[in-house]
Amino acid sequence: MPTPPTYADVEAAAERIHGHAHRTPVLTSRRVDAEIGASVFFKCENFQRMGAFKFRGAFNALSRFDDEQRRAGVITFSSGNHAQAIALSANILGIPATIVMPHDAPASKLAATRGYGAKIVEYDRYSQDREELGRALATGQGMTLIPPYDHADVIAGQGTATKELIEEVGELDALFVCLGGGGLLSGAALATRALSPACRIYGVEPEAGDDGLRSFRTGSIVHIDTPVTIADGAQTQHLGELTFDIIRREVDDIYTATDDELVDAMRVFATTLKIVVEPTGCLAFAAVRRLASELSGQRVGVIVSGGNVDLDRYVALLSRSDQESVTGSASTPNTKDSLR
Numbered sequence: 001m002p003t004p005p006t007y008a009d010v011e012a013a014a015e016r017i018h019g020h021a022h023r024t025p026v027l028t029s030r031r032v033d034a035e036i037g038a039s040v041f042f043k044c045e046n047f048q049r050m051g052a053f054k055f056r057g058a059f060n061a062l063s064r065f066d067d068e069q070r071r072a073g074v075i076t077f078s079s080g081n082h083a084q085a086i087a088l089s090a091n092i093l094g095i096p097a098t099i100v101m102p103h104d105a106p107a108s109k110l111a112a113t114r115g116y117g118a119k120i121v122e123y124d125r126y127s128q129d130r131e132e133l134g135r136a137l138a139t140g141q142g143m144t145l146i147p148p149y150d151h152a153d154v155i156a157g158q159g160t161a162t163k164e165l166i167e168e169v170g171e172l173d174a175l176f177v178c179l180g181g182g183g184l185l186s187g188a189a190l191a192t193r194a195l196s197p198a199c200r201i202y203g204v205e206p207e208a209g210d211d212g213l214r215s216f217r218t219g220s221i222v223h224i225d226t227p228v229t230i231a232d233g234a235q236t237q238h239l240g241e242l243t244f245d246i247i248r249r250e251v252d253d254i255y256t257a258t259d260d261e262l263v264d265a266m267r268v269f270a271t272t273l274k275i276v277v278e279p280t281g282c283l284a285f286a287a288v289r290r291l292a293s294e295l296s297g298q299r300v301g302v303i304v305s306g307g308n309v310d311l312d313r314y315v316a317l318l319s320r321s322d323q324e325s326v327t328g329s330a331s332t333p334n335t336k337d338s339l340r
């Protein structure tokens with residue numbers, strides 16, 4: 001395993017992305033605070049460049065390329081936001097980029113990635129192994145592979161979102177972070193342990209893809225089939241070696257959220273905070289809503305990870321009635337017993 005990043009790497013990343021990444025706003029809402037019974041601070045990475053926190057890790061990683069790497073270019077595989085983040089960062093830094101993307105990725109994500117000037121290689125996410133495909137292309141053409149989460153520079157870059165949050169609002173009692181492959185969560189853990197050591201750190205993943213929870217419980221990385229969930233940014237099949245190493249050491253627990261809970265959270269974001277958040281970006285807040293009774297009177301951080309969702313899909317998700325389950329399965333009761 002390569003050397004895991006530390007908080008010093010998060011600080012170095014913050015300097016590298018300064019002036020390129022946005023320092024995103026932290027939103028609060030009296031209505032949300034009243035609903036949860038806590039002080040909730042939303043770090044809004046839906047306002048980040050290209051619409052998600054992934055710009056932080058991608059730009060940090062590409063900034064460290066030497067001349068030879070810059071000439072040969074970067075390659076990555078991604079379900080969307082990491083692709084756009086690499087494409088935009090490469091564009092800014094003048095590095096050629098190749099992206100291995102699922103052919104059924106949201107149209108807006110495919111279009112945005114192409115729009116940043118990257119070359120796209122499409123694959124079938126249910127039958128082909130994107131990591132193998134990416135590695136084969138990288139070796140064949142001398143390009144540097146920057147994976148979406150299991151990379152020290154990516155993790156360190158993602159950690160800057162939490163660094164900014166805690167520097168802005170002060171120490172927290174609990175921090176909730178969406179969990180896919182764990183780049184955002186492990187980076188958040190590094191920043192939190194340095195800046196708010198007593199804060200409890202929770203990852204939140206889609207209920208249909210609870211490999212992170214099972215890995216956390218069993219102590220070794222669990223692999224699953226691509227989960228079927230509206231949280232397309234967290235349809236990962238397993239945690240990374242580096243991310244799992246940090247998560248098992250620093251994270252307090254992992255929760256899950258159902259697709260219905262994500263839609264409910266999305267609705268609150270739209271109506272109360274007036275912000276567009278993609279389904280994956282709703283994971284952390286969905287868990288906070290479910291756990292409200294345990295968070296009473298606390299200072300709670302929520303990372304809102306991104307806002308990239310096709311408008312048609314957004315409207316369709318929001319206009320479903322509460323009774324109608326978004327995945328077609330029966331909706332699970334919202335009780336504490338069904339927490340995991």
Ligand SMILES: *Cc1c(COP(=O)(O)O)cnc(C)c1O
Nearest residue numbers: 081180181182183184233305306
């Ligand atoms: C990638 C992504 C995640 C998950 O991040 P990981 O680092 O893979 O855990 C969550 N939300 C959004 C919007 C994303 O793009």
